[in-house]
Amino acid sequence: MSKDRVSRRQFLNYTLLGVGGFMAAGMVMPMARFAIDPVLKANASGDFVATKVKVADITEEPQRVDFKFDQVDAWYESEETGTAWVYKNENGEIVALSPVCKHLGCTVDWNADEKNQNMFFCPCHYGLYEKDGTNVPGTPPLAPLDVYPYQEKDGILYLGKAQPREGA
Amino acid sequence: MKWTPADIEKFEKSPEYVDTAVVPLFPVSFANGMKETAAMTEFTSLLTSQLERQLQGRILLTPGFSYLKSSRFPVVEQLKDWETDMLDKQFNHVFYVTSDSDWKQHEAMLQGTLLWIPSLPLQHMDEKAKQSVMEDQIRQLMNLFIQKWRDAEAE
Numbered sequence: 504m505s506k507d508r509v510s511r512r513q514f515l516n517y518t519l520l521g522v523g524g525f526m527a528a529g530m531v532m533p534m535a536r537f538a539i540d541p542v543l544k545a546n547a548s549g550d551f552v553a554t555k556v557k558v559a560d561i562t563e564e565p566q567r568v569d570f571k572f573d574q575v576d577a578w579y580e581s582e583e584t585g586t587a588w589v590y591k592n593e594n595g596e597i598v599a600l601s602p603v604c605k606h607l608g609c610t611v612d613w614n615a616d617e618k619n620q621n622m623f624f625c626p627c628h629y630g631l632y633e634k635d636g637t638n639v640p641g642t643p644p645l646a647p648l649d650v651y652p653y654q655e656k657d658g659i660l661y662l663g664k665a666q667p668r669e670g671a
Numbered sequence: 672m673k674w675t676p677a678d679i680e681k682f683e684k685s686p687e688y689v690d691t692a693v694v695p696l697f698p699v700s701f702a703n704g705m706k707e708t709a710a711m712t713e714f715t716s717l718l719t720s721q722l723e724r725q726l727q728g729r730i731l732l733t734p735g736f737s738y739l740k741s742s743r744f745p746v747v748e749q750l751k752d753w754e755t756d757m758l759d760k761q762f763n764h765v766f767y768v769t770s771d772s773d774w775k776q777h778e779a780m781l782q783g784t785l786l787w788i789p790s791l792p793l794q795h796m797d798e799k800a801k802q803s804v805m806e807d808q809i810r811q812l813m814n815l816f817i818q819k820w821r822d823a824e825a826e
């Protein structure tokens with residue numbers, strides 16, 4: 504065999520390299536897509552979702568409002584249920600608070616603790632929040648409950664994506 | 672918290688707050704009773720994942736403990752192995768959630784709390800009924816947890 508001819512071993516090496524090269528490219532491509540995707544999707548989250556609550560029916564007593572929205576989790580799209588505590592404050596403005604405790608994420612309840620009336624209470628480590636969502640210092644949470652932006656359309660309450668606020 | 676790397680990371684940052692492990696028990700059968708075990712597994716897994724959503728700051732939901740119903744090996748022994756490990760680590764409370772009533776006879780062998788919840792025929796319910804039934808069950812289940820925590824703290 505002449506020196507310039509490709510030996511069997513070399514041939515095998517080349518082919519394997521080639522395959523490996525393709526595989527590597529196959530992996531890089533989706534990774535790049537993952538990295539870029541969130542940016543492309545950023546706009547989609549600004550949407551408001553309709554609840555079943557009429558704005559006229561909202562009182563000064565916080566009520567639990569469930570609403571449904573679609574969530575895309577990697578390749579899996581599912582219908583999720585969101586929850587808000589909704590009421591009107593003394594000025595008649597609507598307040599919609601997220602029930603997710605700012606400590607470690609348990610679900611807070613309104614008026615659920617006998618010793619702390621008219622407050623949001625977290626059953627996990629006894630976090631407390633005022634009616635306006637402000638965290639009570641000395642309890643585990645370090646920030647107030649997130650607030651949902653809202654809209655009124657045809658008398659129905661629409662909620663956006665909950666937004667964090669500064670701590671007390 | 673769930674059994675995902677992201678949640679375990681959170682867990683490792685504040686283990687002192689997450690003092691409760693929840694282990695769903697999933698029966699598996701390939702002979703008769705296959706469908707029943709599937710229904711029990713579905714129900715228990717739905718229940719525990721909803722529970723995790725409500726109480727995620729204090730509970731760690733482990734992967735389900737699946738076992739062959741007709742196993743020739745003692746299944747309880749294996750679960751006790753889990754239990755020993757969990758109690759040795761930081762967990763003060765271990766809860767087992769299952770729809771399989773067989774566990775009741777082993778309850779005394781376990782240190783953790785066994786919560787037996789008969790599975791409901793979700794398959795034959797419409798979405799609305801399903802949701803309200805589940806919500807009800809979850810509320811009851813949550814109260815059991817909260818009560819247990821309170822009792823332990825009052826001691």
Ligand code: FES
Nearest residue numbers: 604607625630728
């Ligand atoms: S998760 Fe609410 S107080 Fe800890």
